[in-house]
Amino acid sequence: MSLDNKLFQDESLFKLVVDASPAAMLIANREGAIVLANQQAVEYFGYSREELLGLRIESLIPQAHRRDHAAHRAHFFGSPTTRPMALGRDLYACRKDGSEFPVDISLHPIQTNSGLLVLANILDSTDRLRAKQAEEAKNAMERLSMLGQVAGGVAHEIRTPLCVIGNAAYFLEMFSQELDSEGKDCIGEIKREVAKANGIVSELLEYTRDTPVQPAQFIVVNAVKNAMKSCPPPSETQLHVHGDHLDVCINADQAQIERLLMNLLRNAYQAIEGKGTVRVELDVEDHLLRIDVSDDGPGVAKGLESRLFEPLFTTKSTGFGLGLAVSRRYAERNGGTLSYLSIPQRGATFRLTLPVVR
Amino acid sequence: MPATARILVVDDDEGIRLSLGRLLRAKGYEVAVAADGKSAIETARTLQPDFTILDIRMPNMDGIETLKLMRAERPTIQAMFMTAYSASNPETSHTTSRDDVRVLGKPLDLEVLWELLRTSIPAH
Numbered sequence: 494m495s496l497d498n499k500l501f502q503d504e505s506l507f508k509l510v511v512d513a514s515p516a517a518m519l520i521a522n523r524e525g526a527i528v529l530a531n532q533q534a535v536e537y538f539g540y541s542r543e544e545l546l547g548l549r550i551e552s553l554i555p556q557a558h559r560r561d562h563a564a565h566r567a568h569f570f571g572s573p574t575t576r577p578m579a580l581g582r583d584l585y586a587c588r589k590d591g592s593e594f595p596v597d598i599s600l601h602p603i604q605t606n607s608g609l610l611v612l613a614n615i616l617d618s619t620d621r622l623r624a625k626q627a628e629e630a631k632n633a634m635e636r637l638s639m640l641g642q643v644a645g646g647v648a649h650e651i652r653t654p655l656c657v658i659g660n661a662a663y664f665l666e667m668f669s670q671e672l673d674s675e676g677k678d679c680i681g682e683i684k685r686e687v688a689k690a691n692g693i694v695s696e697l698l699e700y701t702r703d704t705p706v707q708p709a710q711f712i713v714v715n716a717v718k719n720a721m722k723s724c725p726p727p728s729e730t731q732l733h734v735h736g737d738h739l740d741v742c743i744n745a746d747q748a749q750i751e752r753l754l755m756n757l758l759r760n761a762y763q764a765i766e767g768k769g770t771v772r773v774e775l776d777v778e779d780h781l782l783r784i785d786v787s788d789d790g791p792g793v794a795k796g797l798e799s800r801l802f803e804p805l806f807t808t809k810s811t812g813f814g815l816g817l818a819v820s821r822r823y824a825e826r827n828g829g830t831l832s833y834l835s836i837p838q839r840g841a842t843f844r845l846t847l848p849v850v851r
Numbered sequence: 852m853p854a855t856a857r858i859l860v861v862d863d864d865e866g867i868r869l870s871l872g873r874l875l876r877a878k879g880y881e882v883a884v885a886a887d888g889k890s891a892i893e894t895a896r897t898l899q900p901d902f903t904i905l906d907i908r909m910p911n912m913d914g915i916e917t918l919k920l921m922r923a924e925r926p927t928i929q930a931m932f933m934t935a936y937s938a939s940n941p942e943t944s945h946t947t948s949r950d951d952v953r954v955l956g957k958p959l960d961l962e963v964l965w966e967l968l969r970t971s972i973p974a975h
Contacts, residue, residue, distance in 0.1 A: 645936060652935040653864050656957035660870035663961050667877055691958055
């Protein structure tokens, strides 16, 4: 005990301990001025110890968050407790040269003779974040691979009976002159529902299968036309195509771009419940092709917009909610983007951008 | 050349064999069916089909291997594969090609199949 006490009172030992800490240690006063900095703080932030002393703690925070920090600091001094900073959010610190790096910070109130101070323990979290991202990517791959196996099994087990049902309906149709109109309607219903169920299987397979991009040059309006042909508008839907750049050429996987456009068209038809107008507008600006697919339906409810491209998110009663996730993947794999534009007083607009061949 | 074109349907699913066989007969073809690759090869020896429709994924011997062995004995046999694993949307064409043999996704687009049979077996 006596040895401990003696060590405890040895100030030079404390300096050594503080400087040996793998965490950067900064102590600041109520006004935010740094009153103590250890060696690791010098190494993390690129300031000398002399420069750090007296420096406002806000100088070490990225520009965008500096203003808010003074309020956070006041709040901490108002109810001083030991706590991690910004739990659940990724924090960044700012070096002398302006570069930023991710950090984990814990705050500790320290009561001294000259008043209340705060000790910030700061750890560079680059490695932790990198490991976390790698882990997340690995988990996502594993989930996708497992989903792929399930999708393959589902495809076989569902499509085989669908094929038999479709064949049987076709056979009945060959002899449908013997049926009355209701009987004929029944055959139509069978065929339509087979196609719908098969569409669900396709959606699942398409999402789980990471089809490689096979780029080639093509005239974009041809892809638009093919998509429109494969996905014709319902009888009470007006479909218009506009644009001054219909002959523009892009280098992309035409099949993927057509699928993407088909997904957007299908969503638009569904949004207006088959009655209304769907527009496809093409434009080129700064070597970037823009294709806007818009409808005059109710649009996407506020608050749901940010979730539209999440896999398994859907506002519809049927389907897995994978269509827009797959579509965005196609856009990005082909060097483009797909986003939702919220335009007041208008329905939904989805914007696809792709680089133009120069 | 016989009066009626002969088609051999090879699929491990009984429903596919029955329903497709019935349709092909209704279209005027002579049809035989086989539930696996081995019996398909045996049937092909006696039937001497003009055309064979094979499921790609089957237990023991897949459709691709089956066709290879069939063609070793009868090189002129025309063929088409079926698959339940095609990822294309129902609105797109179900066909891709594999070693010059067309692949149709299940459920089958029968109009595409009739057209394929018409062009592959022109005498009929």
